[in-house]
């Protein structure tokens with residue numbers, strides 16, 4: 001009997017534990033569903049509307065120990081949007097930030113931002129289902145973020161950006177939306193979501209990547225890969241990690257800053273890019289320079305919040321002519337010893353490469 005009751009207790013426990021997990025994910029799913037329902041109502045959009053973009057940190061955020069990926073299910077079910085349709089993206093944020101949802105209508109430029117109230121998520125699914133939107137979300141705000149609209153309505157832009165209408169996510173969300181609306185490629189949008197925002201710096205990463213891929217193409221996919229000496233580092237390096245799987249953890253990227261004096265000594269230096277062959281332990285390297293003002297781009301004359309947003313757009317036509325911004329400072333061969341020298345903390349990679 002004692003054994004039987006122990007077995008019974010164990011079975012009961014096993015039945016309960018997954019049950020709890022299901023209940024929690026159902027709450028997140030309901031949250032995503034309610035966010036989509038409310039936003040689509042405000043934007044007057046129907047399920048399956050190709051003009052709708054959804055951005056969220058769901059899946060990255062953790063609320064009271066509970067992961068939030070199930071919210072994506074609710075978002076998709078309600079809106080029809082998905083990663084596969086390139087109209088639902090997860091924007092990287094640290095797990096302790098509150099979970100938020102953002103909806104953008106390409107046709108009008110109108111956007112709705114909703115941030116979940118963590119307190120409201122501690123109840124049951126029924127509790128949550130019964131909560132009015134203003135209790136479930138600590139912030140619900142609307143704004144037009146289309147850059148062409150904002151150019152003519154700077155007062156609205158001032159209110160959105162200076163007033164933190166999206167709880168500090170304004171630049172991040174508006175930048176991604178504007179480029180998505182103008183046909184930004186899926187892989188580029190995905191990389192900017194990893195970077196947190198879309199800026200001229202991450203765009204320079206795309207241009208540098210395309211340039212390197214043209215000059216030093218990967219011909220042997222089983223032996224060759226790119227290694228990046230990210231010296232100096234800037235936003236570009238997050239795109240390179242995504243595009244090339246060139247992560248520091250796998251020794252494909254080494255990140256080092258430069259002092260102002262060092263930057264002056266090698267103007268425009270944008271790092272060293274190596275096509276490494278791991279079979280023969282040899283590589284071809286390019287030390288590249290990047291000049292942000294090499295091309296005369298149309299200028300934004302409005303308030304400061306619009307400057308980088310506008311640059312994001314006017315840079316788009318240059319995606320196939322990255323050489324306009326890039327110069328080769330040095331081209332050289334790399335063997336295992338030289339590679340090790342450029343990667344080591346005690347060495348200066350630009351001096352090892354002979355460009356400083």
Ligand SMILES: [Zn+2]
Nearest residue numbers: 199201202235
């Ligand atoms: Zn950036």
